[in-house]
Amino acid sequence: MKRYEKFADEIAELIRSGMLTPGEKVPSVRHASRTYGVSPSTVFQAYYLLEDRGLIQARPRSGYFVREHAKRPLHEPEISPRLSETTDVDVSELVFSVLASLRDPATVPFGSAFPSPDLFPLPRLARSMAQTVREMPAREVVAEMTSGHPDLRRQIALRYMVSGVMLPMEELVITTGAMEALNLCLQVVTEPGDLVAIEAPAFYATLQVLERLKLKAVEIPVHPREGIDLDALASSLATLPIKACWFMSSLQNPIGASMGEDKKERLYALLKHHQVPLIEDDVYAELYFTREPPKPVKSHDRDGLVMHCGSFSKSLAPGYRVGWVAGGRYAEQISRLKLMTTISPSVPAQAAIADYLQHGGYDRHLRKLRHALERQQGEMLASAARHFPSGTRVTRPCGGYFLWFEFAEQVDSLQLLQLALAQGISLAPGPIFSATRRFTNCARLNHGHPWDERSEDAMALLGRMIKSF
Amino acid sequence: MKRYEKFADEIAELIRSGMLTPGEKVPSVRHASRTYGVSPSTVFQAYYLLEDRGLIQARPRSGYFVREHAKRPLHEPEISPRLSETTDVDVSELVFSVLASLRDPATVPFGSAFPSPDLFPLPRLARSMAQTVREMPAREVVAEMTSGHPDLRRQIALRYMVSGVMLPMEELVITTGAMEALNLCLQVVTEPGDLVAIEAPAFYATLQVLERLKLKAVEIPVHPREGIDLDALASSLATLPIKACWFMSSLQNPIGASMGEDKKERLYALLKHHQVPLIEDDVYAELYFTREPPKPVKSHDRDGLVMHCGSFSKSLAPGYRVGWVAGGRYAEQISRLKLMTTISPSVPAQAAIADYLQHGGYDRHLRKLRHALERQQGEMLASAARHFPSGTRVTRPCGGYFLWFEFAEQVDSLQLLQLALAQGISLAPGPIFSATRRFTNCARLNHGHPWDERSEDAMALLGRMIKSF
Incomplete structure (x- = not known):
């Protein structure tokens, strides 16, 4: 990341946190350059970038101002009321x-x-694809049909490591999109009739999968900014035989909530106390606007209780259908179940993404x-x-x-x-x-x-x- | 197909049927040319091909002879005894x-x-892949995630048509290999505890899928050449509440049996009488040595009772993970179940195979x-x-x-x-x-x-x- 990008991120954080308010003038280039000890050209470039991100706007002869998106912005919804029953x-x-x-x-x-x-770099990805299929040894096309293409698993493990989650490669199972990963996880830890805690509102496919597997839902309310109601979850866990939780702890679909770091830690402690596994659907992980990437609940997992599901479908290559799960203590069972149902996602698609991650400029x-x-x-x-x-x-x-x-x-x-x-x-x-x-x-x-x-x-x-x- | 290839097929059929026996001299080039009204060079080319196929061999100064693979060939196994119980x-x-x-x-x-x-044309297929991903409109990568890539479905429907099976494109659901297709089919027509008729011996993955879905097996003996014992099946269908049959009617794995045309027709009549659906696993369909390709039971299906599963994994591109099912009356349910589990197989893999089928020389x-x-x-x-x-x-x-x-x-x-x-x-x-x-x-x-x-x-x-x- 370049210096001006870092500086832009710092200003963006001031805007996001409310330190700089809508309509307020941002420091002049000269002032900012002196205060923050960066060159005027760095400030200029940062302000251009912030303008491009829609965060500030220039007014003729007056300088840059924090953008007022609306004269009277709309309010935030309230948290949905709790329903006590299972459904x-x-x-x-x-x-x-x-x-x-x-x-x-x-x-x-x-x-x-x-x-x-x-918005996706499909031509660059196509180049990775063309090159890898041309160079792929014939036997690799057959051989890599187990837990996933080794290069891809390595690249994914590396990305986890960089973001602070240490993960043995053996925990990673590559799947036909995150949807398959989520299905496999749920099947590994539940039987028909079991209770599963989900969010309200929840991603509709979650509901369909529960229905298909004849599972009952326990709906936990989600706050629009802070995520699931931990008290509600705690009391459900204490009173109901919940077999698994399926949550999106960051950028929840549809409501967009991201739980804070400490809340994620408390969630993990709660699940650990009850020994209830978490299926963490984290397919929007890469799409954060904040300076720091949100860490998943998985980053607190020392017991292999979290199955962390990711995907390239929302950030790189939807139709390639490549996702994965870091399956914790369930990884082996997940891998076996996959071998009995789809065997493997497309090997060329995996190899192409692995190559792109290494050479294509994903970040x-x-x-x-x-x-x-x-x-x-x-x-x-x-x-x-x-x-x-x-x-x-x-x-x-x-x-x-x-x-x-x-x-x-x-x-x-x-x-x-x-x-x-x-x-x-x-x-x-x-x-x-x-x-x-x-x-x-x-x-x-x-x-x-x-x-x-x-x-x-x-x-x-x-x-x-x-x-x- | 060239003239000499056709002529070679005719001679091969004479050998297979026993008209020409091991060790017997095949007609001389001059004789064959006169008898069959083909040019000597056609006969020569045909004999070279038959030699390459391992069916005839040249003896110095004596001409070509039907190959004796062994002095004392091994005998065929007998049909396995019938077990009456469910398992x-x-x-x-x-x-x-x-x-x-x-x-x-x-x-x-x-x-x-x-x-x-x-044995697979992977470099040619890689060319198809490189070209299609380069030319693929961005939105296609997202849009084709329903029942399958339209070009591929068209190419598959065309191959069915050429082999005498008329099929509306709507019946075709493209899957992540045949394994996914078979899993989907079975889930659509059974509930845990149901009985499913399978072959004995059967493909091991069949057994794993039954176990996973908590289904009971009714094992039907398979004759090494003629396929399943229809009498045994008839009596099981008459006495047991069998919900589905899962058979390989041609080149059965592991025993290699292929049912004759009329036997397939009788099988279909029997299933129709009992209104029991057939999951026809036909992944070896393209690997026949006979002059004519074997027709599937699906070719007799007028009622949508047969779910015919195919794949490119055994004949073209194992690691691409592209299979399909012609789902009969169950096609819509199969497609929906797929949308809830893996959504779609890799779009580039589908597009590459579609392009190869059209331009690559598959036949x-x-x-x-x-x-x-x-x-x-x-x-x-x-x-x-x-x-x-x-x-x-x-x-x-x-x-x-x-x-x-x-x-x-x-x-x-x-x-x-x-x-x-x-x-x-x-x-x-x-x-x-x-x-x-x-x-x-x-x-x-x-x-x-x-x-x-x-x-x-x-x-x-x-x-x-x-x-x-």
């Missing part, structure tokens, strides 16, 4: 019908689960990607404040490419979806994120695609529809 | 420990499940591959006759790359495996192919690797070990 999950049909309706590539993709593939790409997502988040937040009714609430996650909106109570997001689709706009309605089909007046909107006039018009249209309820 | 499957541990022991790349790979990757490659496997089968049969005790029985499948050996009763193939591994030779012992751990004196040997001195020495060593029992 038989029955939302798969609803999810499928909603997902099917989102598939039209002509719509404005606010309902999409992926960022724009134009440089990730910085660009994060900046684009951050800028687009600002655009969507500002647009929502302009067009949505003033009572609307919205999250402001420290990363990722989802915003979670809470509209007035009478807004039915499933109906809203139908109205929106008719106008060529998609969105992800709240009820698909809940075992109990709650969050009827909520929706998840994707800002992972470059912001343009079409996005702005779509927000304006959505605003009118919301007001019509 | 809880419990062999997974055994299978895993055996498979783990086979993984050493330094051993003579008689125990391997794959043919030599050197030409397959002809070469079949000839190599046929020649190697002859070598292994001859070698076994030279080195194994005379009471040894062996199959002689019309395709594939497995031979199934039945040794004297006192031979314990699990012990034999240990002895063989100590000498750097692997083999697949009989008990891993049976829910009831039968076939203790049997073993499957792989002749999918080019035959050389090392293979010959390994057979001699094996022969000595077998005699030591």
Whole structure:
């Protein structure tokens, strides 16, 4: 990372923490250069970058100011109320019908689960692919069908190490995307009828997998910024025979919450006390906007109780279908279950990603990607404040490419979806994120695609529809 | 296909059917040219090809003769006795420990499940891969994650059509290898505790999947040449609540049997009568040595009762992990289940294979591959006759790359495996192919690797070990 990028990150942190407030003037180049002991050109470059990230803006003849995304920004939603019961999950049909309706590539993709593939370095990755398949020894194509391509496992273990998580390579099982990893983990630690603690709201595929495996959900409320309610979890763990937890501790989908370091540590202690394994779905790990990457709960795991699932689908190569799990004490069972179901993900895809990680400039790409997502988040937040009714609430996650909106109570997001689709706009309605089909007046909107006039018009249209309820 | 290849196939058929017997002189070039109305050069080329396939051999100054693979060829095994009970499957541990022991790349790979990757056109396939990933529109990498890459589905549907099976593209679901397809099919039509009819002996992964899904096996005996015992199946279907059948109707693994056309038709009628779905595992479909390709049971399916599973892993690209199922009336359910577990196989791998199928010369490659496997089968049969005790029985499948050996009763193939591994030779012992751990004196040997001195020495060593029992 260059000096000006580091300096930009420091200023960004001041903005994020509220030390510099919206509308406030940022230090002049001369002043900043003197105060922080960096060259004026470093400050200039940093300010350009912050402008590109949508955090500051220049006013003619006055200098740079912290960007006010909106005159009257929208408020944050409150934490969802706790439900004490366990729930038989029955939302798969609803999810499928909603997902099917989102598939039209002509719509404005606010309902999409992926960022724009134009943000990914696909040509560079294609070069890695072309080179590795050309050079791959014939027998490697057959031989690497066990726990994963050794080069890829090494690269992933290295990335864990750099981020402070020491991991023996043997714990890593490469899978056909994180979705397979999550499925395998859950099957290894549960039997039909078992209870599994999940978040409310939760990623809809979590619900589908529970339903498919005939597991019962215990829904733990999630605070929009701080993540799951630990007290609620503690009391559920104390009273119910919960067999596993499936949580996203950072950049939770759909609500965007990231638990703090100490909260993650407390979560781990709680799980350890009850000896309940955690399936940690961390597929948005690389998409943080903060200066430091969030550490996973896995970083506290000394007992092999955490199965940490990752993926390249949200940050590099969706269609390559390469994910992994650091399976802790369950790694061997996970690997065996994989050998009985899909055997192995595509070997060339694994080899290509391994090569890219080593030579392609992944970290440089990730910085660009994060900046684009951050800028687009600002655009969507500002647009929502302009067009949505003033009572609307919205999250402001420290990363990722989802915003979670809470509209007035009478807004039915499933109906809203139908109205929106008719106008060529998609969105992800709240009820698909809940075992109990709650969050009827909520929706998840994707800002992972470059912001343009079409996005702005779509927000304006959505605003009118919301007001019509 | 060239004229001389067709003519060679006709002569090969005469040999296979016994019209031309081992040691018999084949018509002279001049005679054949006159009798069959083809040019002498066509006959010459055909005879060279037949020599290459290991079917005829030249004797100096005497002409070509049908090859005698052995002075005293080994006999065929008999059909296994029928077991009337249903069986809880419990062999997974055994299978895993055996498979783990086979993984050493330094051993003579008689125990391997794959043919030599050197027989595959991997450089040509790499070119297809390099080209498709370079040219792939970014959004395709995300968009094609539903039932499969459209070009690949089209190419597969086309191959079905050419082989006489009309199939709507909508029936096709592309999967992460056939293994995933088989798993999905079984999950769609069964619940834990259900009965599933399988073959005895059966592919070991079948047994592992049944065990994993807590299904009970009904073992149907398989004749070494004619396939499953239809009477036994009929009586099981009449008396037991069987929920599905999982059979390999052509080139069954491990025994190599292929059911005749009319037998397949009768099997279909029987299943239709009982309305029991068939999961047809047909991953060796392309590896036939006969003039005509065997048609699957699926070709008789007018009711969508057959889920026909195929793969490119045994004939083109093992590590690419691309298979499929023509799912009949279950296609939609299979597709949904896939979306909940692995979402999609690697998109670049699918696109590369689609491109190769269209431009790479797949049929030409397959002809070469079949000839190599046929020649190697002859070598292994001859070698076994030279080195194994005379009471040894062996199959002689019309395709594939497995031979199934039945040794004297006192031979314990699990012990034999240990002895063989100590000498750097692997083999697949009989008990891993049976829910009831039968076939203790049997073993499957792989002749999918080019035959050389090392293979010959390994057979001699094996022969000595077998005699030591």
